[in-house]
Amino acid sequence: MMRQYELVERVQRYKPDVNEALLNKAYVYAMQKHGHQKRASGDPYFSHPLEVAAILTEMHMDEATIAVALLHDTIEDTTATRAEIDDLFGPEMGKLVEGLTKLKKLDLVSKKAEQAENLRKLLLAISEDVRVLLVKLADRLHNMRTLDHMPEAKRLRIAEETMDIYAPLAGRMGMQGMREELEEIAFRYINPEAYRAVTARLAEIFERNKGVLTDIEKALSALFEKHAINAGVKSRQKKPWSVFRKMEAKALSFEQLSDIFGFRVVVDTVEDCYRALGAIHTTWSMVPGRFKDYISTPKQNDYRSIHTTIVGPSRQRVELQIRTREMNKIAEYGVAAHSIYKDTGGKTNGAGHAISKETNAYAWLRRTIEQLAEGDNPEDFLENTKLELFQDQVFCFTPKGMLIALPRGATPIDFAYAVHTDVGDTCVGAKVNGRIMPLMTELKNGDEVEIIRSKAQVPPAAWESVVVTGKARAAIRRATKNAIRKQYSGLGARILERAFERAGKTFTKESLKPVLHRLARKDIEDVLASVGRGELASTDVMKAVFPDYKDERVTPAAPKQREEGWSKIRNAAGMLFQIPGRAARKDKDQPRDGAVPIRGVRGDLPVRFAPEGAVPGDRIVGIVQPGTGITIYPIQSPALQAFDDQPERWIDVRWDIDERTKERFPARVSVTAINAPGSLADIAQVVASNDANIHTLSMVRTAPDFTEMLIDLEVWDLKHLNRLLSQLKDNSSVSDARRVNG
Numbered sequence: 001m002m003r004q005y006e007l008v009e010r011v012q013r014y015k016p017d018v019n020e021a022l023l024n025k026a027y028v029y030a031m032q033k034h035g036h037q038k039r040a041s042g043d044p045y046f047s048h049p050l051e052v053a054a055i056l057t058e059m060h061m062d063e064a065t066i067a068v069a070l071l072h073d074t075i076e077d078t079t080a081t082r083a084e085i086d087d088l089f090g091p092e093m094g095k096l097v098e099g100l101t102k103l104k105k106l107d108l109v110s111k112k113a114e115q116a117e118n119l120r121k122l123l124l125a126i127s128e129d130v131r132v133l134l135v136k137l138a139d140r141l142h143n144m145r146t147l148d149h150m151p152e153a154k155r156l157r158i159a160e161e162t163m164d165i166y167a168p169l170a171g172r173m174g175m176q177g178m179r180e181e182l183e184e185i186a187f188r189y190i191n192p193e194a195y196r197a198v199t200a201r202l203a204e205i206f207e208r209n210k211g212v213l214t215d216i217e218k219a220l221s222a223l224f225e226k227h228a229i230n231a232g233v234k235s236r237q238k239k240p241w242s243v244f245r246k247m248e249a250k251a252l253s254f255e256q257l258s259d260i261f262g263f264r265v266v267v268d269t270v271e272d273c274y275r276a277l278g279a280i281h282t283t284w285s286m287v288p289g290r291f292k293d294y295i296s297t298p299k300q301n302d303y304r305s306i307h308t309t310i311v312g313p314s315r316q317r318v319e320l321q322i323r324t325r326e327m328n329k330i331a332e333y334g335v336a337a338h339s340i341y342k343d344t345g346g347k348t349n350g351a352g353h354a355i356s357k358e359t360n361a362y363a364w365l366r367r368t369i370e371q372l373a374e375g376d377n378p379e380d381f382l383e384n385t386k387l388e389l390f391q392d393q394v395f396c397f398t399p400k401g402m403l404i405a406l407p408r409g410a411t412p413i414d415f416a417y418a419v420h421t422d423v424g425d426t427c428v429g430a431k432v433n434g435r436i437m438p439l440m441t442e443l444k445n446g447d448e449v450e451i452i453r454s455k456a457q458v459p460p461a462a463w464e465s466v467v468v469t470g471k472a473r474a475a476i477r478r479a480t481k482n483a484i485r486k487q488y489s490g491l492g493a494r495i496l497e498r499a500f501e502r503a504g505k506t507f508t509k510e511s512l513k514p515v516l517h518r519l520a521r522k523d524i525e526d527v528l529a530s531v532g533r534g535e536l537a538s539t540d541v542m543k544a545v546f547p548d549y550k551d552e553r554v555t556p557a558a559p560k561q562r563e564e565g566w567s568k569i570r571n572a573a574g575m576l577f578q579i580p581g582r583a584a585r586k587d588k589d590q591p592r593d594g595a596v597p598i599r600g601v602r603g604d605l606p607v608r609f610a611p612e613g614a615v616p617g618d619r620i621v622g623i624v625q626p627g628t629g630i631t632i633y634p635i636q637s638p639a640l641q642a643f644d645d646q647p648e649r650w651i652d653v654r655w656d657i658d659e660r661t662k663e664r665f666p667a668r669v670s671v672t673a674i675n676a677p678g679s680l681a682d683i684a685q686v687v688a689s690n691d692a693n694i695h696t697l698s699m700v701r702t703a704p705d706f707t708e709m710l711i712d713l714e715v716w717d718l719k720h721l722n723r724l725l726s727q728l729k730d731n732s733s734v735s736d737a738r739r740v741n742g
């Protein structure tokens with residue numbers, strides 16, 4: 001534990017005329033009052049106010065503020081009273097300690113109305129004397145640093161309150177150092193998995209780029225030396241929380257060095273800032289659109305600096321901040337830097353430490369408090385203030401008045417998932433302020449959002465690219481995965497039903513139980529999904545269930561096929577071929593009104609397949625073609641990229657087939673065959689013997705030894721198609737066979 005004289009020495013280093021007597025008196029008084037009290041960690045309680053005081057010495061606070069820090073928990077937790085503190089330390093300090101005692105009781109993650117009222121009290125207390133905020137933030141910081149010792153249930157609540165209220169407030173007051181540390185610790189408790197993942201990735205990227213960072217630092221230093229600019233150059237790694245938030249907000253991965261590392265150039269004067277900038281821009285090219293001059297136009301929280309990004313010495317993008325020492329101090333300490341014993345000039349009990357009136361932070365607080373005086377509705381106040389406090393967030397409400405905080409750019413889908421995963425999973429529409437709005441609508445502050453739900457809904461995979469919150473994205477991914485699995489196992493069940501029926505048996509799921517081990521599947525669902533996916537052949541299941549079962553489907557097609565007649569097909573070279581199977585459907589390219597067994601489509605819209613086709617077993621998506629209907633694509637089709645920026649055209653569709661479905665479905669395959677007489681006939685024979693149809697066939701490319709052809713087939717389902725492809729590949733005339741867009 002820090003001793004009395006050490007604390008005095010710390011203050012003396014930046015304030016030589018320190019009022020030692022005041023510090024000593026507060027130290028002894030608080031130590032005696034807390035007596036043998038212990039913290040949750042087992043440490044003497046007094047170590048806490050002492051650490052809070054130490055944090056404030058790092059911010060170069062005056063002795064009155066530090067004395068208040070030492071006393072901040074005495075009224076609440078010991079026999080000390082306001083009157084006693086007034087007596088010993090004067091009414092000004094008594095008032096501050098009492099103010100902090102009241103703040104301690106404010107619950108800022110409570111119900112909306114209470115929360116608004118408490119936030120109002122907090123801001124009022126700050127506006128009266130900014131030292132209240134400084135001590136409160138230092139208090140919170142030490143509590144966060146020692147959060148491990150708290151009971152688990154309390155930890156999350158404290159971390160959330162820190163992330164929602166105290167960290168943004170520190171940022172708003174310009175105290176970036178404080179904000180960053182509060183956010184980092186809160187992040188670790190709120191989302192430990194993400195914290196660990198991001199931290200590990202940052203460390204890995206740092207390890208890989210160590211050399212590059214040194215090179216850049218050296219090149220910058222050499223440049224400033226050449227131009228006789230006195231500058232300190234330092235590399236700076238972005239914090240896991242800010243990296244994570246950026247990734248979450250923009251759905252980006254972090255790869256570029258400039259996303260993670262920045263360089264800070266600190267010089268003596270404002271002129272030097274611009275000279276340094278000139279030297280940098282004439283040496284390396286700047287990245288357009290990244291230059292910002294916060295010196296001529298400071299940010300609302302008084303932050304001043306020049307920002308630019310260049311293509312640096314190692315051809316890497318490098319982000320630079322150029323600022324003076326003074327600006328650097330304000331960027332780090334904000335209002336704390338402004339309020340350092342400026343007004344008291346060494347007096348300990350002088351005028352209060354209001355925020356210096358020239359600062360933007362003061363203007364913000366002023367404006368906020370004026371609003372406070374105007375409206376007496378605390379909820380209005382919350383909307384007007386808290387909203388501004390968190391500029392990168394939007395605050396929306398449920399019809400019942402529950403407050404939902406979302407990142408800027410959030411949609412009703414994000415809102416639904418923020419309320420509850422079930423609400424998100426069953427969301428089919430939204431009313432924003434009473435009007436039905438598209439689910440892609442960007443929500444604004446104060447919007448009231450009502451989610452329209454349907455039990456039958458499965459979240460469309462396309463939503464994943466629309467939402468901005470990690471929670472929604474993860475839930476959609478999970479739901480989509482489950483839905484696909486369900487779809488496959490449903491399909492698998494139907495395939496098995498048919499296979500059993502052909503063998504004159506009745507399929508029951510129970511019949512699979514005794515053969516799970518033989519099929520190397522962990523449960524019945526797993527068998528069904530594997531069959532649906534085509535990983536497990538229905539014949540293998542049949543053989544497992546009925547050891548004397550004979551597979552009839554792989555035997556060559558019955559002569560009946562050929563009796564159906566042959567179609568004539570001309571290839572690109574003008575040669576005439578005959579292929580077996582049904583004649584080409586004339587209506588192939590016409591919309592198949594109502595005939596397409598697909599769910600998720602309004603009955604009145606014509607549906608057609610993409611040119612490359614889609615078959616049951618494919619995961620599919622519908623794209624609305626304005627005026628003409630809906631085109632069905634397999635989800636892996638590259639053609640879908642063309643619609644990436646039109647999420648409103650995507651609709652979730654599913655196959656709707658049962659054992660009576662006698663439809664065949666279009667699929668396009670590319671086959672590369674050896675140029676030899678009879679090879680085309682071979683291919684046609686494989687297709688025919690597999691009970692598939694050739695719709696059209698065209699030669700794409702002819703090399704001396706090989707011919708590539710595109711064949712539009714009609715098949716029963718994905719498994720059928722895959723079996724056909726593998727038999728084509730096995731054929732001695734064929735060098736390659738694969739699905740186009742599959």
Ligand code: MN
Nearest residue numbers: 048072073139
């Ligand atoms: Mn405390």
